[in-house]
Amino acid sequence: MPLTPIRIAMHGVTGRMGTNQHLIRSILPIIKQGGVKLSTGQWQQIEPILVGRDAVKLKHLAETVSMQEIGRAIEFTTNLESILLDESVEIVFDAASTNLRPEILRAAMEHGKAVYCEKPIAINANEASELVALAEKTGVKNGVVQDKLWLPGIRKLRMLRDQGFFGKILGVRAEFGYWVFSGHDQDQPPQRPSWNYRSEDGGGMMIDMFCHWEYLINDLFGPIARVLAHKTTDIAERIDESGEPYQCTADDSASALFVLKNGLTCQFNSSWTTRVRRDDLLTIQVDGTEGSAVAGLRDCWIQSLSATPRPTWNPDVPQPIHFYDNWQILPNSTEYDNAFKIQWEQFIRHCVDDADFPWTLSSAAAGVRLAEAGAISANEQIWVTL
Numbered sequence: 001m002p003l004t005p006i007r008i009a010m011h012g013v014t015g016r017m018g019t020n021q022h023l024i025r026s027i028l029p030i031i032k033q034g035g036v037k038l039s040t041g042q043w044q045q046i047e048p049i050l051v052g053r054d055a056v057k058l059k060h061l062a063e064t065v066s067m068q069e070i071g072r073a074i075e076f077t078t079n080l081e082s083i084l085l086d087e088s089v090e091i092v093f094d095a096a097s098t099n100l101r102p103e104i105l106r107a108a109m110e111h112g113k114a115v116y117c118e119k120p121i122a123i124n125a126n127e128a129s130e131l132v133a134l135a136e137k138t139g140v141k142n143g144v145v146q147d148k149l150w151l152p153g154i155r156k157l158r159m160l161r162d163q164g165f166f167g168k169i170l171g172v173r174a175e176f177g178y179w180v181f182s183g184h185d186q187d188q189p190p191q192r193p194s195w196n197y198r199s200e201d202g203g204g205m206m207i208d209m210f211c212h213w214e215y216l217i218n219d220l221f222g223p224i225a226r227v228l229a230h231k232t233t234d235i236a237e238r239i240d241e242s243g244e245p246y247q248c249t250a251d252d253s254a255s256a257l258f259v260l261k262n263g264l265t266c267q268f269n270s271s272w273t274t275r276v277r278r279d280d281l282l283t284i285q286v287d288g289t290e291g292s293a294v295a296g297l298r299d300c301w302i303q304s305l306s307a308t309p310r311p312t313w314n315p316d317v318p319q320p321i322h323f324y325d326n327w328q329i330l331p332n333s334t335e336y337d338n339a340f341k342i343q344w345e346q347f348i349r350h351c352v353d354d355a356d357f358p359w360t361l362s363s364a365a366a367g368v369r370l371a372e373a374g375a376i377s378a379n380e381q382i383w384v385t386l
């Protein structure tokens with residue numbers, strides 16, 4: 001007997017993340033592959049209902065896009081209330097802009113729905129804690145996107161760590177970012193939404209990225225003990241979606257030192273105002289006594305102690321070493337599925353099969369606390385202990 005498909009309401013699906021990563025690269029491919037395989041060997045199929053405020057965009061996704069991807073249309077509605085009252089809907093997912101998230105999550109949990117959502121779960125630690133408390137009170141299953149954990153580059157880094165490649169890990173440096181056009185030249189339109197650059201709308205580098213850095217560092221290297229951070233708003237005015245100039249009130253660059261409970265120091269630079277001259281938009285370098293690795297989003301390069309060149313400082317001659325030449329690229333040792341899709345499958349198994357799922361609201365609240373600690377550190381110019 002096939003299992004009844006679980007109904008998943010998807011709010012914020014008309015946005016960049018909702019459309020691309022969640023609908024087109026996760027949910028529709030899961031439907032296409034027949035659902036998610038459970039521990040019993042049965043396949044759990046899913047049925048999405050798209051929810052939002054713009055019926056035209058929803059109809060396009062539910063009909064045209066869905067038809068292209070899975071050969072049939074799916075449901076959509078602009079009535080969120082009716083979704084909350086619909087007992088056949090088991091999971092409410094939210095990928096709308098950050099400042100809307102707490103209200104949606106609260107309403108869904110109060111109606112007994114399992115919740116799954118994009119990061120961050122809130123823009124301040126108090127609100128994040130209230131959501132965690134409500135999840136505990138209502139007992140609903142809950143989860144938060146922590147996609148970077150399943151990026152191929154990060155999986156390769158984790159494999160190196162587990163195989164003891166590094167020896168003793170001495171330090172971690174991450175460079176994240178790229179140039180986000182301000183929109184002042186109409187031939188170079190901005191590639192990120194304007195709310196990202198307004199703190200009153202939930203934007204800002206720290207709140208966007210420190211929640212990623214928290215779970216990534218915690219997973220790969222251990223829990224963070226304290227942070228020293230600095231943030232700036234490098235570009236004061238940008239152009240919004242309607243072509244109007246607006247004042248940027250959020251940080252677009254942030255640097256941080258995270259010192260872990262095990263004593264390791266992780267240095268993270270994050271910027272929307274930098275031009276890339278490195279291997280990828282995010283690179284994480286791990287240096288150890290026995291070897292070093294640099295992970296990008298998909299690739300990972302290694303250099304062992306025995307392959308380490310011997311630089312000497314002499315600015316009077318051209319640099320004799322081509323530093324990139326002494327690194328070896330790791331092969332792909334498995335198939336790397338989309339990171340968001342992998343986590344969706346795990347969340348569905350958690351809901352249906354009770355499989356372990358540690359990436360909860362509680363774990364995501366730590367990311368919001370780190371962003372808040374970073375902001376306090378920057379504003380008061382102090383170390384903040386977590």
Ligand SMILES: NC(=O)C1=CN([C@@H]2O[C@H](COP(=O)(O)OP(=O)(O)OC[C@H]3O[C@@H](n4cnc5c(N)ncnc54)[C@H](OP(=O)(O)O)[C@@H]3O)[C@@H](O)[C@H]2O)C=CC1
Nearest residue numbers: 012013014015016017053054095096097098118119120193
């Ligand atoms: N995990 C990751 O790698 C990433 C996560 N994110 C997170 O994803 C979330 C969405 O970001 P992104 O996709 O870039 O944002 P977008 O601006 O592209 O999308 C915003 C979405 O929110 C909806 N929305 C905005 N205001 C309202 C409102 N008042 N009422 C109802 N719906 C509203 C929009 O609907 P409409 O179409 O009708 O305007 C749209 O669906 C953020 O929380 C962000 O932090 C972002 C980037 C990467």
Ligand SMILES: O=C1CO[C@H](CO)[C@@H](O)[C@@H]1O
Nearest residue numbers: 119120207208209212281
């Ligand atoms: O929130 C985010 C901001 O944008 C980044 C990419 O540009 C994402 O990786 C991240 O999740």
